[in-house]
Amino acid sequence: MPPRKIVLRFPPQVVDKPLIYHLVKDYELMVNVLKANVNPYKEGFMVMELVGEPDKYEQGLNFLKEQGIRIDYLSEDIVRNIDRCTHCGACTSICPSGALYVSRPSMEVIFEDEKCVVCGVCLKTCPVKAIEVNFNGKQ
Amino acid sequence: MGVKRTYAEINEKIKSGKVVVVTAEEIIKMVEEKSVEEVAKEVDVVTTGTFGPMCSSGAFFNFGHSKPRIKMHRVWMNGVPAYTGVAAVDAYLGVNELPEYDPLNSNHPGEFRYGGGHVIEDLVAGKTIKFEATGYGTDCYPRRKIDTYISLNDVNEAFLFNPRNAYQNYNVAVNLSNKTIYTYMGTLKANLGNAHYCSAGQLSPLLNDPYYKTIGIGTRIFLGGGVGYVAWNGTQHSPCGARGENGVPLGGAGTLAVTGDLKQMKPQWLRGTSFLGYGATLTVGVGVPIPILNEEMLRFTAVKDEDIFATIVDYSYDYPNATGKTLGSVSYAQLKAGTVELNGKEIPTAPLSSYIKAREIAETLKKWILEGDFLLGEPVLTLPSADSGITLKGLQEKQAP
Numbered sequence: 001m002p003p004r005k006i007v008l009r010f011p012p013q014v015v016d017k018p019l020i021y022h023l024v025k026d027y028e029l030m031v032n033v034l035k036a037n038v039n040p041y042k043e044g045f046m047v048m049e050l051v052g053e054p055d056k057y058e059q060g061l062n063f064l065k066e067q068g069i070r071i072d073y074l075s076e077d078i079v080r081n082i083d084r085c086t087h088c089g090a091c092t093s094i095c096p097s098g099a100l101y102v103s104r105p106s107m108e109v110i111f112e113d114e115k116c117v118v119c120g121v122c123l124k125t126c127p128v129k130a131i132e133v134n135f136n137g138k139q
Numbered sequence: 140m141g142v143k144r145t146y147a148e149i150n151e152k153i154k155s156g157k158v159v160v161v162t163a164e165e166i167i168k169m170v171e172e173k174s175v176e177e178v179a180k181e182v183d184v185v186t187t188g189t190f191g192p193m194c195s196s197g198a199f200f201n202f203g204h205s206k207p208r209i210k211m212h213r214v215w216m217n218g219v220p221a222y223t224g225v226a227a228v229d230a231y232l233g234v235n236e237l238p239e240y241d242p243l244n245s246n247h248p249g250e251f252r253y254g255g256g257h258v259i260e261d262l263v264a265g266k267t268i269k270f271e272a273t274g275y276g277t278d279c280y281p282r283r284k285i286d287t288y289i290s291l292n293d294v295n296e297a298f299l300f301n302p303r304n305a306y307q308n309y310n311v312a313v314n315l316s317n318k319t320i321y322t323y324m325g326t327l328k329a330n331l332g333n334a335h336y337c338s339a340g341q342l343s344p345l346l347n348d349p350y351y352k353t354i355g356i357g358t359r360i361f362l363g364g365g366v367g368y369v370a371w372n373g374t375q376h377s378p379c380g381a382r383g384e385n386g387v388p389l390g391g392a393g394t395l396a397v398t399g400d401l402k403q404m405k406p407q408w409l410r411g412t413s414f415l416g417y418g419a420t421l422t423v424g425v426g427v428p429i430p431i432l433n434e435e436m437l438r439f440t441a442v443k444d445e446d447i448f449a450t451i452v453d454y455s456y457d458y459p460n461a462t463g464k465t466l467g468s469v470s471y472a473q474l475k476a477g478t479v480e481l482n483g484k485e486i487p488t489a490p491l492s493s494y495i496k497a498r499e500i501a502e503t504l505k506k507w508i509l510e511g512d513f514l515l516g517e518p519v520l521t522l523p524s525a526d527s528g529i530t531l532k533g534l535q536e537k538q539a540p
């Protein structure tokens with residue numbers, strides 16, 4: 001099974017648990033953490049590549065879900081509707097990964113989806129709802 | 140004494156296609172390359188623009204009379220209530236208005252996904268909206284209820300009337316507390332996590348005519364993608380605060396009340412807007428042409444971001460409690476560069492007002508004037524200025540007299 005990027009979103013009480021340790025030890029999965037952060041809503045999130053045997057992979061994901069963690073696949077989930085975007089910039093100081101930023105001196109707002117970690121913060125922050133979610137591939 | 144121009148002379152040049160128009164951004168470069176005197180001789184009009192959330196906005200409607208007639212006591216447009224305390228089938232829809240079913244901030248921060256501003260955007264986009272009205276029944280207006288669908292073409296009048304737009308300058312908002320706050324200045328991260336500002340700076344209309352020498356009642360403007368007019372000074376117009384040597388106010392000062400026919404406006408310049416945890420509003424495009432009547436006006440329009448300062452205010456305590464405390468001042472050049480320093484901390488900045496759209500507005504207005512379609516409106520009365528003695532009053536809590 002090819003490595004798949006997944007996004008984990010977890011409530012504050014799970015933040016301290018040794019999740020990666022369990023994925024590696026109990027489910028024999030290879031984990032490559034690409035990004036980890038805590039967003040302004042105090043929600044932790046982590047983007048990782050996960051490789052392993054299909055059975056164990058499923059079990060590993062189930063284990064994560066039992067911990068109250070939400071799992072989404074990272075497959076160009078977040079899109080910016082360029083027609084709606086006003087380039088106001090309100091999202092740029094909120095985006096934790098630098099995927100949304102102001103290009104200077106033009107002051108145009110750029111969205112670099114490779115940097116996006118699908119934390120979802122911009123969805124609610126964008127005042128004109130120019131950020132959209134592509135629900136395909138969501139679990 | 141240098142160059143002198145009148146509105147009539149400029150309008151003659153517009154009609155004969157000889158007018159010279161540049162944007163408030165272009166004029167800066169010109170003045171850097173040539174003297175003020177030379178540029179003043181050359182340029183007739185400087186165009187400005189701003190595109191930001193402007194909460195004090197809304198539209199008046201006359202829906203037409205139904206058969207039988209109804210005196211509309213309550214009106215809902217796509218579920219958003221409109222104010223009906225005017226004649227039978229007239230109403231005013233405010234852009235902050237929300238449907239009664241909106242959860243507001245009960246699950247904080249609320250999303251405020253659809254409000255009066257969104258209804259206006261939908262109408263201007265040519266959409267049909269649900270219209271509901273109730274009445275209490277009178278001898279002349281017997282009907283008690285009507286449910287129908289309307290579009291902008293179906294109503295008699297629809298004109299934007301925004302009591303306060305185009306703020307001359309504005310606060311820079313930060314958050315000194317240790318939790319994220321949700322404000323009309325956007326989401327402000329804890330412990331000075333970010334700084335939000337909301338002005339087009341050197342392109343902004345009232346920063347290019349700081350004493351309102353050419354802006355007043357009757358000034359023809361770009362409004363929401365169409366043509367509009369300055370109707371009055373805006374609410375909270377406060378021209379007597381501190382100003383820099385260049386005359387530019389150091390904080391929020393002048394404002395404009397503007398109006399225009401909604402039927403000729405464009406949805407991309409009137410955008411329904413939602414501020415997480417705060418409410419719904421409308422992002423409005425406004426552009427004002429500034430006639431270069433003399434060298435003084437040219438000097439004003441050549442103002443640049445380095446010379447325009449905004450005041451930093453804490454929105455976790457000082458703003459909500461109206462303490463009047465400020466944390467310092469910073470230029471738009473610094474704000475636009477991406478970080479400002481406060482309390483020894485580098486804080487990332489972000490705008491709420493779109494600079495590239497402001498530029499597009501100034502360019503569009505320039506094009507309209509060059510094409511001869513847009514004549515300057517000479518104000519019948521200019522706005523109260525720094526010598527007016529106006530002071531901003533707070534609301535006092537008093538005993539019954």
Ligand code: SF4
Nearest residue numbers: 095116117119120122
């Ligand atoms: S979802 Fe939005 S805020 Fe989060 S990383 Fe992607 S672009 Fe940035």
Ligand code: SF4
Nearest residue numbers: 085086088089091126
């Ligand atoms: S907040 Fe929305 S409209 Fe503003 S720049 Fe970001 S994506 Fe564009």
